[in-house]
Amino acid sequence: MKRYSFALIISLVISCFISYADDCLPDRQAGKQLSMPTVDWEGAKSQWKGFDRYDFVFFPEEQKVGLPGRSADGGGLSARIVVPKVALPGNPWVWRARFPDWHTEMDSILLSEGFYIAYINTNNQYGSPAAVDSWNQFYEYLVNQHQLSRKVALEGVSRGGLFIYNWAKQNPEKVSCIYAEAPVCDFKSWPGRFGKGQGSAADWERLKQEYGFASDEEALNYANNPMDNLEQLALAKVPVMHMIGLKDEVVPPKENTFLLIDRYVKLGGPATIIPCTRGEQKLFGHHFPIETPELGAQFILQHTELPAKVLDATQYHRLRSGLKNSQIKFEREKKGRVAFLGGSITYNGGWRDSICNYLQTRFPDTDFEFIAAGIPSMGTTPAAFRLERDVLANGPVDLLFEEAAVNDASNGRSDEEQVRAMEGIVRHLKKSNPAIDLVIMHFVDPDKMETYRQGEVPKVIQNHEKVAAHYGISTINLAKEVTDRIDAGEFSWEEDFKNLHPSPFGQQVYYRSMKQLLDRAWSGFVAEDDKLTSYSMPDPIDSDNYGNGKLVAVEKKQEGKGWLFVPSWKPKDNKGTRANYVNVPMLVCEKPSGILKWNFEGNTVGIAVAAGPDAGTIEYRIDGGSWQQLDLFTRWSAHLHLPWYYTLATGLDDGKHVLRIRVSAEKNKQSTGNACRIRYFYCSD
Template identity: 55%
Template sequence: MTDVFKTVIPLLVLFCGMLQGQGLDHLCEQDSQTSWSQKRSGLQNALRVFESKSSARVAFLGGSISYNPGWRDSVMQYLQHRFPDTEFDFIAVGIPSMGSTPGAFRFERDVLRHGRIDLLFEEAAVNDFTNGRSTQEQVRAMEGIVRHARASNPIMDIVFMYFVDPDKIDTYRANDVPLVIKNHEKVAMHYNIPSINLAREVTDRMDAGEFTWADDFKDLHPSPFGHGIYARSIICFLENAWEKTIRSEKSVRTHPLPDKLDRYSYDAGRMIEVTPEMVTEGWKYDPNWIPLDGANTRPNYTHVPMLIGNEPDSLLKFRFKGTAVGIAVASGPDAGVIEYRIDDEPWKVQDLLTKWSGGLHLPWFYTLDGELDEGNHLLEIRLKKQIQADHSGNTCRIRYFYVNE
């Protein structure tokens, strides 16, 4: 492996060599025939827009690996240098701990509100696994993102990325494929979406002795070295995809929208911010909530409106229209247990405390029902009467309701 990816160097210096024709071919030559990526429908539309338009918009949707500086900044630099006559609007909407379900329901607010998206990078494989999302939930959410994206812009190109974590390494070394990657690939194949399997690449290259997890990559939140691996792979994938695009084809192509994999996919997801009008007896509205217990918070979950309940049996009612409903909460050390029902059905129980809540008011999305009939519904929520033995409190803090309309 070349020294350039064993140290942190300014990407601008690297790109100067690339632009002079001295670096990029060499760096990407081994990627032309690997099993680490799938081109599928390709990225022709993005190329045509970037070559012919004066402006373009690229979005990065994902969790903390997309939120943190690193590979994303390098890809942005590459695009700016690859297409110097195009003014790029980069939409960085990675949020730590967020997987595909939050991505599907915040897609309209965080991505589409910026305007027409020409190229979307989507990653959720680490958080979907870590957060314990079911196979059904993963497929509904990833499919929802794709269909919502393509409904807004039928020529939008999309790339799925699968980042690495220790569990994925162990699964590949056991000659299997991680279930979360199988689920995401099911959506990618159905919609003919390109994908980059960085989890498999990192595992293969470690097994080949190129680098180690402990000394080089270090963590699922990669070291600068690890981000360099990601950046190189993604940039080479883009370069190879565009190099093989038929140059005589100047027009963009509308992406077909096949039948749904799951009739309840979250393709019309949206979030609804809490308001004072939602308050009922026993609940309160805080327009600028901040924690008083010293626990940490995440962006967009402090100094924001919260609907707060901590009185047992106090009933909160939320009327909505759609096939799915959930609550996005700040799950902190005092998170409790709620009971809920929809349309007078039997009461169900949902524990709001996560294994990470001890020192963090963690943003968490709880889908309370994802298979409702289309039409109007009533969600009712109340706190359980007694604090559970393993809980320090019995509080519910709602940042958003979310629905699939």
């Protein structure tokens, strides 16, 4: 269990300030459906042609101090984003390379249509591998942290051609189209002056230094200029449009655009050249008026794929009794204890950190204690018994987020046990604080997606919803929401969400839905006469629920024949371990043994063990009952001393009982031994 200060939360989530709009309503002016726009952009806000512009410093992971365009301390690259008033579905964007304020008519049109315009200052890096690396990281930042579209339209002016083509050739699947004005397609032409162009001696020297060329000869032999290696870009059928001046003596078309487009078309790539011949041709023909900026805007619009529909997250929310108590507590008392209970998806950073930041931002005067009680591989059964230790040790909680749908299903917990455990969590929390607000979240995995596509509801979600409905608890069905969004073409599992442990993109899909639920729940104001309300405690669904669950640490006095109390156990086989299950007390037996006895009270009993590669088989009985056998080896045990909770009996009479355990001579064929290592006993009294 971890408790985070606000300062630490900020350090964890400074890049996760993401939000979606509350509703997806028609745009009255343009007749477009609203996307769920990103907000909370970093940096200084200003106006750019009537749109909000944010200037900030971006910090690539590989920092190279002193490059042009970086902040004064050499720590980052200056960047900016211009935000549309109403974003198109999917948040499409244009990425400008170099000269972001040159010929901006087309960008104004695209902003009005709902595009974002992005720019990062890698100006004097001439599209070098270092510049491409920074672009890769900036792309991931905008797509994962701010939910911009996975495909981007590239705009390059003059030397900007070096950037857009070098990045596009490395990332053809991420490019919707390429628009370029008088683009440099071969640095031998500009700035090298090895053709008929005017070139630039100073830029040529800087370019050689940036690329690491020791001589002109080495630079001239370089074989990855924009016009080289276009095969994958052409194979991806990325549309290209070049606007050029026929009298350009700085970047002559014959040495640049004509050569690139000729090669690209011969490879099967779609390409268009628009010669701009009207108006005054300045700077030796390199600066010319764009006769039809609408044509360039339409080119980008035509080749930008938009999702057919952006779904409203509210259809996946069930507020039930609501979350008014926590709002009253946070706003009026200025104190709040918020807990996150679940498995690895809660343990890992991402949505949880974003929710912490959201709460602190929404209630800036509130002193929050955030309790991170996620533990990998844990579902509702472990949570029901570790609740007192991991969540309630310092007192009642005001708001708790619980997730277990992935692990309850994958860990093979029965329907009966899923209900007993979830109900036990709820009843235990409500007894500690009758006014507690709860949110149960159903996270996604491929099996749940397949079940929904067959027109059915995953059984684990049915079980958790049964408990939630009985107690009036709010739920968020993210498994169904993610499935529907993928099926609607908003994003993909393989490229975007990636795994049941979500990518940063997926983490923000989770977060924005949670935020929307919280915004709805707390949309009203807190009146002076509003008071905390104790929620009702109905009769239990299952009288054998784990509502009084607790863990009991092992002790030396519990040693039995063949059983040894090890004060600080660690494996000798170099296999993996998990926190709190290594360098801690264990009752250990590694071969067939005598009987270990434990006296307890209550209707349920179990053991929490480290089930590793040598996990054996135990025999156990309660009181004078018959001996039963249990294989401790799990499907994950071969590579990990996995923490695992085995419920040995439930439905017992209330009162005192005796658990007896012995290690069997039998074992799983995959196991390398007969070991039983007990970290805790657990019971519900």
